[in-house]
Amino acid sequence: DGGITQSPKYLFRKEGQNVTLSCEQNLNHDAMYWYRQDPGQGLRLIYYSQIVNDFQKGDIAEGYSVSREKKESFPLTVTSAQKNPTAFYLCASSPHPSSYNEQFFGPGTRLTVL
Amino acid sequence: ILNVEQSPQSLHVQEGDSTNFTCSFPSSNFYALHWYRWETAKSPEALFVMTLNGDEKKKGRISATLNTKEGYSYLYIKGSQPEDSATYLCASLTGTASKLTFGTGTRLQVTL
Numbered sequence: 030d031g032g033i034t035q036s037p038k039y040l041f042r043k044e045g046q047n048v049t050l051s052c053e054q055n056l057n058h059d060a061m062y063w064y065r066q067d068p069g070q071g072l073r074l075i076y077y078s079q080i081v082n083d084f085q086k087g088d089i090a091e092g093y094s095v096s097r098e099k100k101e102s103f104p105l106t107v108t109s110a111q112k113n114p115t116a117f118y119l120c121a122s123s124p125h126p127s128s129y130n131e132q133f134f135g136p137g138t139r140l141t142v143l
Numbered sequence: 144i145l146n147v148e149q150s151p152q153s154l155h156v157q158e159g160d161s162t163n164f165t166c167s168f169p170s171s172n173f174y175a176l177h178w179y180r181w182e183t184a185k186s187p188e189a190l191f192v193m194t195l196n197g198d199e200k201k202k203g204r205i206s207a208t209l210n211t212k213e214g215y216s217y218l219y220i221k222g223s224q225p226e227d228s229a230t231y232l233c234a235s236l237t238g239t240a241s242k243l244t245f246g247t248g249t250r251l252q253v254t255l
Contacts, residue, residue, distance in 0.1 A: 071245035131189035
């Protein structure tokens with residue numbers, strides 16, 4: 030089955046620890062995205078990548094880092110510098126880095142900082 | 144309008160009712176408007192991607208219209224069914240960046 034997978038579904042972390050969220054796609058899509066959802070807010074873009082070995086900051090990149098070493102994978106690291114990391118994180122991909130392409134979303138990871 | 148705004152925030156209708164909700168977005172430098180449906184415990188799924196002023200798209204009982212000059216889009220659901228219960232998100236791209244700005248969504252609940 031083609032699609033996007035995110036792991037884990039739930040993640041707990043102690044304050045001050047870095048944590049990496051996984052996102053993998055087998056759709057052969059060029060573009061990948063990380064969003065964050067908080068109660069009462071729309072999805073906010075953290076980072077996006079239009080092609081392998083390239084990525085750009087989104088609207089709320091502070092305290093996060095990403096890599097895009099392989100087309101299929103776009104892991105997101107939540108660092109200890111992120112002041113309010115507890116949230117629901119969604120990964121998405123699209124065939125090409127264009128707004129005309131719909132985005133395909135993974136199931137999400139809910140991160141809780143204890 | 145600087146951000147993408149959706150109204151109402153939530154909606155509760157009876158099975159068989161028709162309903163509609165609104166997405167407002169910046170009209171300058173418009174590129175595209177996306178609609179997604181997000182059911183509980185599932186991933187958001189695309190409904191429509193619209194680019195042209197006056198465009199109207201339909202998928203089954205769901206349709207959408209687009210007015211890029213005044214910066215709004217309507218989503219219509221005809222004869223709502225319980226399986227239509229979901230949060231409906233719209234997102235627009237304006238300007239030169241290849242990224243979407245999402246609204247906060249309209250949460251629809253359809254009861255028997």
